[in-house]
Amino acid sequence: MKSKYEFRTAQDVMRLTKAHKITISELAKRYEVETSGKSVAAVRNKMKLIRDMMYDAVRKGVKSGEKSNTGMAGGDAKKLYNSMKKLSEMMGNRTTVRAMAYAMAVGERNACMGRIVAFPTAGGAGIVPGVLFSGMEQLKGRKRKLLRGMFTASAIGLIIAEGSTLSAAKGGCQAEVGAGAAMAAAGLTEMRDGTPEQCFHAAAISLKSYLGLVCDPLGGLVEVPCIKRNAIGCMVAIGASDMAMSGIQSFVPFDEVVDAMKRVGESMSPKLKETALGGLATTKTGKTIKTKVCSK
Ligand code: SF4
Numbered sequence: 001m002k003s004k005y006e007f008r009t010a011q012d013v014m015r016l017t018k019a020h021k022i023t024i025s026e027l028a029k030r031y032e033v034e035t036s037g038k039s040v041a042a043v044r045n046k047m048k049l050i051r052d053m054m055y056d057a058v059r060k061g062v063k064s065g066e067k068s069n070t071g072m073a074g075g076d077a078k079k080l081y082n083s084m085k086k087l088s089e090m091m092g093n094r095t096t097v098r099a100m101a102y103a104m105a106v107g108e109r110n111a112c113m114g115r116i117v118a119f120p121t122a123g124g125a126g127i128v129p130g131v132l133f134s135g136m137e138q139l140k141g142r143k144r145k146l147l148r149g150m151f152t153a154s155a156i157g158l159i160i161a162e163g164s165t166l167s168a169a170k171g172g173c174q175a176e177v178g179a180g181a182a183m184a185a186a187g188l189t190e191m192r193d194g195t196p197e198q199c200f201h202a203a204a205i206s207l208k209s210y211l212g213l214v215c216d217p218l219g220g221l222v223e224v225p226c227i228k229r230n231a232i233g234c235m236v237a238i239g240a241s242d243m244a245m246s247g248i249q250s251f252v253p254f255d256e257v258v259d260a261m262k263r264v265g266e267s268m269s270p271k272l273k274e275t276a277l278g279g280l281a282t283t284k285t286g287k288t289i290k291t292k293v294c295s296k
Pocket of ligand 1: 123124173176177221222224225226227274
């Protein structure tokens, strides 16, 4: 039997949030309560646990200068975080620079075998914590607000998984960094008290910027270009949220963007979908790294 709060598309979400006069985050929470059979408190506590694990990765990552085994990753999050001491020399503001540092921190923890939350995937795991934690600090919001952002982000992830994919092997990097940026854009927009419509405009504007992005990790490792792509994904998500909050709309609705993403993924060469057989992975530098990794 179809549940009261079940959704698969943005259209479903819009219908249900209007019918019940609730936010996207509230809908996502109620849907999880229904499908898991757990109490509201248990569902909230699980999200809090995820939040705390994310925060742990961020905190350790910005302090650590640890390098990954390949030497390709590590130390950049700390550099960027420390650059906030001379913010007047940066072009980004505190929120964007901090978000990028946090996102890189998560990517570097992953590359150094630390614990992270694959939200939505390991490769795209930095953007949601980067944007939402930094956004919360900017908004001087309480942790409750952050949880709302996380539930909204998870609803966007579910819609992408249903209508397209969260697998780089199927969709390329648009399915990892692209999905993560769309989730973060919507989550941040709800944290700013944006309407469900504005959340979907932010997600659509963000995801449109990633259609066709190839997955081409050097040596097949989630380090280069992945970690810096997460940092840039924060800029895209924050920019998309700013646009949506300014009243700018995505001309193409979110569900149609997700459908386009699916079709683009299907038409991409397997060389550009997690095989490390194309793109940056096959540059001179990429080939050198591959030889190094294979000889270990
Ligand atoms: S390049 Fe591939 S492995 Fe790296 S983040 Fe993108 S999808 Fe993930």
